[in-house]
Amino acid sequence: xxxxxxxxxxxxxxxxxxxxxxxxxxxxxxxxxxxxxxxxxxxxxxxxxxxxxxxxxxxxxxxxxxxxxxxxxxxxxxxxxxxxxxxxxxxxxxxxxxxxxxxxxxxxxxxxxxxxxxxxxxxxxxxxxxxxxxxxxxxxxxxxxxxxxxxxxxxxxxxxxxxxxxxxxxxxxxxxxxxxxxxxxxxxxxxxxxxxxxxxxxxxxxxxxxxxxxxxxxxxxxxxxxxxxxxxxxxxxxxxxxxxxxxxxxxxxxxxxxxxxxxxxxxxxxxxxxxxxxxxxxxxxxxxxxxxxxxxxxxxxxxxxxxxxxxxxxxxxxxxxxxxxxxxxxxxxxxxxxxxxxxxxxxxxxxxxxxxxxxxxxxxxxxxxxxx
Numbered sequence: 001x002x003x004x005x006x007x008x009x010x011x012x013x014x015x016x017x018x019x020x021x022x023x024x025x026x027x028x029x030x031x032x033x034x035x036x037x038x039x040x041x042x043x044x045x046x047x048x049x050x051x052x053x054x055x056x057x058x059x060x061x062x063x064x065x066x067x068x069x070x071x072x073x074x075x076x077x078x079x080x081x082x083x084x085x086x087x088x089x090x091x092x093x094x095x096x097x098x099x100x101x102x103x104x105x106x107x108x109x110x111x112x113x114x115x116x117x118x119x120x121x122x123x124x125x126x127x128x129x130x131x132x133x134x135x136x137x138x139x140x141x142x143x144x145x146x147x148x149x150x151x152x153x154x155x156x157x158x159x160x161x162x163x164x165x166x167x168x169x170x171x172x173x174x175x176x177x178x179x180x181x182x183x184x185x186x187x188x189x190x191x192x193x194x195x196x197x198x199x200x201x202x203x204x205x206x207x208x209x210x211x212x213x214x215x216x217x218x219x220x221x222x223x224x225x226x227x228x229x230x231x232x233x234x235x236x237x238x239x240x241x242x243x244x245x246x247x248x249x250x251x252x253x254x255x256x257x258x259x260x261x262x263x264x265x266x267x268x269x270x271x272x273x274x275x276x277x278x279x280x281x282x283x284x285x286x287x288x289x290x291x292x293x294x295x296x297x298x299x300x301x302x303x304x305x306x307x308x309x310x311x312x313x314x315x316x317x318x319x320x321x322x323x324x325x326x327x328x329x330x331x332x333x334x335x336x337x338x339x340x341x342x343x344x345x346x347x348x349x350x351x352x353x354x355x356x357x358x359x360x361x362x363x364x365x366x367x368x369x370x371x372x
Contacts, residue, residue: 006078007200014071014204018211020067021063024099026219029232038111052230054110056216060209061103064244065096065167067208075200085132088201094133095247096124102166102243105234114235123166123239127159130247137161140256140263140341142339144345148255150152162246165274169242171284172277174304175232175314176191179231179277181322183241186273189329190248197263202251209244221315245274266339272348273331276303276325279352309363324355 032038033053075083084092105122108114128339130136136158140146149157173179191206216233223230233241252270271278280303285295307317328348335344 003079004177006075007195007203009078010071010075010200011195011204011207013074014067014208017085017121018063018067018239019214020211020328021061021066022212023215025063026056026057026215027229029058030219030223030229034233044174052232052244054232054234055107056219056231057106057113057233057235058238059106059216059232059307060097060237060240060290063212064205064208064240065099066165067211068205071204071208072201075204078079089154091135092201093134094129095340096242098129098133099240099243101127101129102239105237106234106239110234110236117233120163123163124159125168130162130250133247135247135250135252135254137250137267138202139253139267141255141267141341143265143267143345145342158250159292161250163242164248165249165278166239166242166322167273168277169245170235170238170371171302172304173282174302175308175318177217177315178304178321179222179238179241180213180217181318182274182277182325183245184210184217185322185326185329186248187213189273189333190245190252193252193263194248199221199251203249205244206248208240213241222320230319263336265336265344268341268348269332269336272328275328275332275348278319279349294331300351306359306363309366310359342371 022091030053033055034051037051038055053288072083101122105114105119110120114121115197136151137149137154139148169179169183172182191203191210194200194203194206216231216237219229220233243287245293249270253267284301303321307320308314312320314362332344333349336367339347
């Protein structure tokens with residue numbers, strides 16, 4: 001069996017182990033959370049009904065880690081050669097440490113609450129750990145005429161990007177299936193691209209995470225709260241997924257001779273997988289600042305609120321937003337080979353702005369109809 005076929009087998013193995021592990025663990029988390037009355041709180045912004053545990057994210061880190069390491073061991077066994085050299089071993093250890101820190105932070109926040117300042121400090125520390133793992137932005141590929149980045153620019157930009165993505169994933173987790181659906185599309189895209197580029201470690205990580213998310217998505221969207229089968233990912237899950245997506249984004253964005261030849265402008269492509277949550281957070285923050293409010297105070301101005309205000313059901317809103325994200329991914333993957341990356345980036349922003357103006361018009365029309 002050649003190494004390529006072996007890798008495909010290991011990728012499928014990582015996906016299946018992640019899926020089966022998550023499928024096994026999630027119902028048991030729901031059972032324990034229900035017995036302990038560990039339910040998500042209700043307030044004016046929460047859209048769910050009934051008592052729903054918010055500890056589904058507890059399954060993410062351990063299940064992904066087990067699936068990844070088992071797949072690596074299988075690859076080593078079948079090929080007779082180690083997948084991880086010294087540099088990749090350092091990366092895995094450092095990223096695992098950051099994940100464990102965020103896992104504990106998210107768990108504490110889900111159980112007893114953690115102040116935003118404390119969470120922000122922990123996120124900064126984890127962003128620094130990402131750079132210590134050897135991952136950082138080293139090139140903009142000509143975006144706005146910028147190419148190679150010096151360390152004093154690339155390292156802090158990486159830390160801020162990690163913190164930004166962590167918060168973007170957390171804030172988009174507003175209706176059933178939205179955060180996990182958007183993240184699932186991103187993991188699938190990352191997995192396929194890393195496979196195409198021959199980056200086997202990060203491809204395995206992507207497929208393992210995708211496998212873990214699928215049972216959660218089913219539980220979150222189709223599970224019935226009255227029967228104790230519905231779960232939220234909580235901060236534990238959002239922070240775990242957010243860090244993994246930020247790590248994969250930075251890794252895909254790093255300039256390398258082979259990658260540059262096969263995938264030009266990969267920095268724009270990496271962020272196109274997270275375009276919807278990232279641009280939504282930027283829009284919301286700008287809106288809050290313009291209104292004289294703190295950008296970190298919650299409100300009802302996210303993209304899922306807009307769809308609900310247009311008359312969509314929760315599931316219709318989720319499917320529409322996930323479909324929009326998938327459309328951005330497909331268009332960017334195709335266009336990156338033909339369109340200059342600055343033009344492609346600006347086109348994404350223009351389309352996003354036009355869509356928001358259209359949604360605003362539809363909300364006004366919907367409200368006018370209700371008043372008649």
